[in-house]
Amino acid sequence: MAVQTLTNKSHYQITRQLCWAFFLISTISCTANNSTNTPSPTLKDAFRGQFLIGIAVNERQFTEADPKAVQLITNNFNSISPENVLKWQSVHPSPETYTFDMADKFVEFGLKHNMVIIGHTLVWHHQTPLWVFQNEKGEKVDRETLIARMRDHIHTVVGRYKGKIKGWDVVNEALNENGQLRRSRWLEIIGPDYIKLAFKFAHEADPDVELYYNDYSIENEPKRRGAIEIVKSLKAEGIRIDAVGMQGHYLMNWPTLQQIENTINDFKKLGVKVMITELDIDVLPRVEGHLGGGDIRTIRITDPQRWHELDPYPDGLPEEKQDALAQRYAELFKVFLKHHDTISRVTFWGLTDGESWLNYNPVPGRHNHPLLFDRQYKPKKAYYAIIRAAQEFESSQKNKDK
Numbered sequence: 001m002a003v004q005t006l007t008n009k010s011h012y013q014i015t016r017q018l019c020w021a022f023f024l025i026s027t028i029s030c031t032a033n034n035s036t037n038t039p040s041p042t043l044k045d046a047f048r049g050q051f052l053i054g055i056a057v058n059e060r061q062f063t064e065a066d067p068k069a070v071q072l073i074t075n076n077f078n079s080i081s082p083e084n085v086l087k088w089q090s091v092h093p094s095p096e097t098y099t100f101d102m103a104d105k106f107v108e109f110g111l112k113h114n115m116v117i118i119g120h121t122l123v124w125h126h127q128t129p130l131w132v133f134q135n136e137k138g139e140k141v142d143r144e145t146l147i148a149r150m151r152d153h154i155h156t157v158v159g160r161y162k163g164k165i166k167g168w169d170v171v172n173e174a175l176n177e178n179g180q181l182r183r184s185r186w187l188e189i190i191g192p193d194y195i196k197l198a199f200k201f202a203h204e205a206d207p208d209v210e211l212y213y214n215d216y217s218i219e220n221e222p223k224r225r226g227a228i229e230i231v232k233s234l235k236a237e238g239i240r241i242d243a244v245g246m247q248g249h250y251l252m253n254w255p256t257l258q259q260i261e262n263t264i265n266d267f268k269k270l271g272v273k274v275m276i277t278e279l280d281i282d283v284l285p286r287v288e289g290h291l292g293g294g295d296i297r298t299i300r301i302t303d304p305q306r307w308h309e310l311d312p313y314p315d316g317l318p319e320e321k322q323d324a325l326a327q328r329y330a331e332l333f334k335v336f337l338k339h340h341d342t343i344s345r346v347t348f349w350g351l352t353d354g355e356s357w358l359n360y361n362p363v364p365g366r367h368n369h370p371l372l373f374d375r376q377y378k379p380k381k382a383y384y385a386i387i388r389a390a391q392e393f394e395s396s397q398k399n400k401d402k
């Protein structure tokens with residue numbers, strides 16, 4: 001009898017354990033299935049409490065024409081930026097026409113999925129139609145006309161999304177590499193105070209919206225000095241500026257982690273937040289004549305041998321390069337995590353490698369691999385590496401608190 005009871009009991013225990021194991025396996029595989037094989041925790045969960053994890057989205061994604069992408073985006077990211085649809089040429093293509101169809105859909109997508117919505121961008125030298133700077137005869141407009149156009153544009157666009165968009169890249173890329181103001185049409189026609197005016201108009205249009213200055217390569221000291229001057233001069237006049245966006249179009253060996261830390265610290269001292277706004281890592285060989293960062297010039301290559309050298313991974317990134325990319329991403333995120341009190345958001349410039357602008361810039365037609373998801377929408381080693389960095393950071397914080 002006693003033996004019988006024992007046997008029954010152990011049988012019961014084994015059955016229970018088996019059931020439990022079965023439950024765990026089915027739960028894990030369910031989680032994986034539900035999230036297109038994204039493991040748990042997802043990016044936004046891993047970084048919760050540190051900073052927002054954002055993504056620049058394109059039309060196929062925010063109109064939900066690409067359901068696989070939508071699933072990855074909503075699982076992993078809690079902030080969105082528009083890749084193109086809020087740029088001047090998209091929303092205000094001619095003097096009397098504002099076209100908000102796509103921009104509205106972008107904002108609806110963010111609201112529907114409870115994401116922090118970022119506006120990009122109001123005043124820039126690029127992707128801004130020529131009519132903005134010219135009269136009907138094609139002559140350069142005067143300062144007052146351009147200021148009035150800028151004011152109308154900013155009031156209309158910022159005003160439309162008042163209370164929905166959390167913050168705007170008000171001015172994009174106003175600086176040269178040497179830290180002086182870029183000789184854009186904005187500077188030529190209005191003068192250096194065009195930056196202050198843009199921030200002032202944005203604040204008038206939505207007094208609650210956050211305002212950012214956004215640029216690339218400000219990790220390099222001369223250019224950073226220019227960005228510091230911009231922040232200081234806005235603050236000196238009591239004009240709102242909440243954060244500086246470091247675009248984060250990085251290379252495997254530039255910038256150094258030290259340059260990044262110095263940049264974060266310099267802006268922290270000025271009392272503004274820092275955002276990494278357009279993160280990607282170019283893994284292809286450099287092309288002579290290209291400045292890197294957000295330099296948008298196109299270089300065409302006709303020599304087949306040179307092409308082969310410049311496009312070495314058309315069939316996928318080799319394992320050792322995946323490892324190196326994962327390590328580079330992990331190192332960057334360790335720095336971002338260390339400065340989580342200053343960094344409020346890290347946004348990737350695109351979801352999958354296949355859609356990255358780096359396949360077209362500076363050399364159109366190459367196969368770059370700069371992001372966290374490959375051309376088949378599969379998370380790369382870099383994806384897991386930054387989640388691990390977040391987990392390690394969290395447990396080191398807990399140990400500190402003990």
Ligand code: GLA
Nearest residue numbers: 083120172216247278294357
């Ligand atoms: C710059 C701009 C972005 C985008 C990228 C490249 O960094 O700020 O809007 O155009 O270049 O795609």
